Amino acid sequence: MVLTLNNLILRPYQKENALVKLCEKKLHAPCKYFKILKKSLDARDKSDIRWVYSVECSDRAYQRPAPVYEKIKKPAPKVMIAGSGPAGLFCAIRLIKHGIKPVLIERGKPVEERMKDVAAFSSGGKLNGESNIQFGEGGAGTFSDGKLNTQTNSPFNREVLDTFVRFGAPEEIAYLGKPHIGSDNLKSIVANMRKYLIEQGGEVRFCSKLDGIETANGKIRAVKINGVREETDELVLAVGHSARDTFELLLETGLPVEQKEFAVGVRIEHLQSSVGKAQYGSGYAALPPADYKLVSHASERAAFTFCMCPGGTVVPSASEEGGVVVNGMSNFARDGRNANSALVVQVKKEDFESAHPLAGVYYQRNLERRAFQAAGGNYSAPVQLVGDFLAEKESYYFGEVKPTYAPQTAFVPMRAILPSPIVSALKAAIPDMNGKLAGFGAYEAVLTGVESRTSSPVRILRGDDFQTAIEGVYPCGEGCGYAGGITSAAADGLKVAAAIAKKYF
Numbered sequence: 001m002v003l004t005l006n007n008l009i010l011r012p013y014q015k016e017n018a019l020v021k022l023c024e025k026k027l028h029a030p031c032k033y034f035k036i037l038k039k040s041l042d043a044r045d046k047s048d049i050r051w052v053y054s055v056e057c058s059d060r061a062y063q064r065p066a067p068v069y070e071k072i073k074k075p076a077p078k079v080m081i082a083g084s085g086p087a088g089l090f091c092a093i094r095l096i097k098h099g100i101k102p103v104l105i106e107r108g109k110p111v112e113e114r115m116k117d118v119a120a121f122s123s124g125g126k127l128n129g130e131s132n133i134q135f136g137e138g139g140a141g142t143f144s145d146g147k148l149n150t151q152t153n154s155p156f157n158r159e160v161l162d163t164f165v166r167f168g169a170p171e172e173i174a175y176l177g178k179p180h181i182g183s184d185n186l187k188s189i190v191a192n193m194r195k196y197l198i199e200q201g202g203e204v205r206f207c208s209k210l211d212g213i214e215t216a217n218g219k220i221r222a223v224k225i226n227g228v229r230e231e232t233d234e235l236v237l238a239v240g241h242s243a244r245d246t247f248e249l250l251l252e253t254g255l256p257v258e259q260k261e262f263a264v265g266v267r268i269e270h271l272q273s274s275v276g277k278a279q280y281g282s283g284y285a286a287l288p289p290a291d292y293k294l295v296s297h298a299s300e301r302a303a304f305t306f307c308m309c310p311g312g313t314v315v316p317s318a319s320e321e322g323g324v325v326v327n328g329m330s331n332f333a334r335d336g337r338n339a340n341s342a343l344v345v346q347v348k349k350e351d352f353e354s355a356h357p358l359a360g361v362y363y364q365r366n367l368e369r370r371a372f373q374a375a376g377g378n379y380s381a382p383v384q385l386v387g388d389f390l391a392e393k394e395s396y397y398f399g400e401v402k403p404t405y406a407p408q409t410a411f412v413p414m415r416a417i418l419p420s421p422i423v424s425a426l427k428a429a430i431p432d433m434n435g436k437l438a439g440f441g442a443y444e445a446v447l448t449g450v451e452s453r454t455s456s457p458v459r460i461l462r463g464d465d466f467q468t469a470i471e472g473v474y475p476c477g478e479g480c481g482y483a484g485g486i487t488s489a490a491a492d493g494l495k496v497a498a499a500i501a502k503k504y505f
Contacts, residue, residue, distance in 0.1 A: 002062055003027065004037070008053040012286040023057035033058040040177030041288070046281035067159070069097035072504035076100050077233035079500060080223060082210040082246075084108075085139020086486045087477025088238035089193050091493035092202060093163065098501035101201040103232075105225055107209040107243075108136030110194070111187050118143065122316055124407040127379070130207070133327060134242040134319035134453070137206065138190035141486045143317075145309045145330040146181030148173055148487045156491035163490075167192040170332070178291065182332025210239070210246060213253045213473070220472035234472045234500050238493060240479040241456035242319050244361050255468050256461040257357040260481050263306070263454045264367060264422060265344035266414060266447040267314045267326050268386070269401055270439065272339045275310070278438045289334040292341070292437050296429035301346045301421060303429035306454055308341035310334040313404040314448050316379060323368030324381055326405060326448050338404050342451045345425040360457025370417045371450045375410040382412030382450075387443030389414055390427060399444030409448065417449050456481050466499040474500065 023031045038054040081088045084106040092102045114136035117128045133143045173179035212224025222231045239246045279290035289310035296303045312330030352359035375382040388395040395411045434441030459481030476496045483489035
């Protein structure tokens with residue numbers, strides 16, 4: 001018999017083997033099976049911070065049965081997946097389980113080569129428009145904190161976590177309340193996934209761009225990859241939220257594309273030690289680097305923090321020449337000097353200049369180009385101190401908080417870049433958030449612009465069967481408007497794979 005125990009408490013200085021002893025007391029026998037189901041930090045009372053656990057245990061050896069995937073019975077179709085981010089990778093892995101060997105095409109490079117291109121750009125080198133923080137093996141999430149928490153309740157979420165562990169992620173992500181992998185771990189994990197796909201008979205092609213879709217009688221017939229025609233039975237569009245030229249292609253092909261609201265703003269940086277003091281007080285060195293998640297309704301537009309990176313860096317995330325884009329990244333240890341987070345505001349459809357389906361793309365691009373020009377036209381990022389931003393003053397020096405963005409920064413008032421509704425909402429939100437997290441509005445905290453790629457500005461419409469009006473075309477993941485992070489994008493890839501396999505059972 002397997003016993004489940006909930007609400008087990010450990011103080012930060014206690015070791016987890018104390019949980020085994022608690023289980024043995026409940027079992028009245030030696031514990032031969034023990035598994036942590038959930039672990040979360042309760043820091044509401046800074047004088048009594050605690051870890052809260054749910055565990056399984058048994059006085060007998062036990063092993064959870066492995067999931068069983070139904071194999072297709074009809075001849076295997078040719079399935080092409082455009083994009084090797086979480087949605088594309090997990091779709092491909094799940095198809096392999098059903099006996100389908102997909103062809104995964106990626107416009108960028110393998111992660112090992114992609115890392116070199118990103119490092120070169122960060123050091124002041126030339127931007128590679130096809131190999132950067134947005135494009136390449138693993139998708140944009142590879143250069144992030146690797147957060148795996150999600151607000152969705154998909155039954156596929158557990159499979160996502162277990163799959164990450166299988167390919168090299170720390171086992172704790174399967175049970176932590178706020179799991180993260182870290183950018184350093186993600187790079188090796190996506191390489192392991194690629195190797196598995198190839199070993200199982202799948203195909204992975206890099207520097208291979210989808211640039212044409214051919215249909216016949218309302219069905220997918222062929223695609224063009226780097227201009228070369230290739231027939232296919234099914235096409236999965238897991239293209240990511242920055243594939244602007246692909247969105248134009250889909251629109252020209254006749255796929256239903258609609259505007260989607262998103263958010264824009266800046267990255268805000270504080271000392272990680274300041275965030276730790278605000279969240280934990282003092283004396284808790286054994287606790288993980290502190291994070292936060294804040295929302296403000298202090299103005300007509302909601303503002304919120306997003307993709308918070310403890311001990312991380314602000315990274316150059318442009319994918320088009322002549323634009324500045326920022327994002328955040330942390331390694332697994334989260335041991336950097338600064339904490340950073342997106343601080344963004346709702347963008348509404350009425351903010352767009354037209355009803356064109358890609359008006360959101362044009363809105364983003366305009367902000368990125370304004371940031372590029374305002375900061376000197378050399379991929380420097382515009383920065384401003386929080387105190388100066390609130391007081392509408394120019395910034396001339398940094399205090400304790402030094403920006404982590406590379407290649408370089410330039411002092412620019414954010415009002416010179418961001419639209420006035422965004423600026424007004426940020427000015428209202430920062431003091432409001434400071435009331436929820438002491439020090440959030442500190443004068444010397446640094447704002448870096450622009451954070452424009454929070455989510456896709458479009459949605460490619462699909463039906464309950466996950467297909468578009470063109471049979472055999474499956475919009476998938478964050479780029480097509482159906483996810484909002486690594487876990488939800490990966491889960492959407494699993495859903496689409498299951499829908500494709502179902503056609504051939």
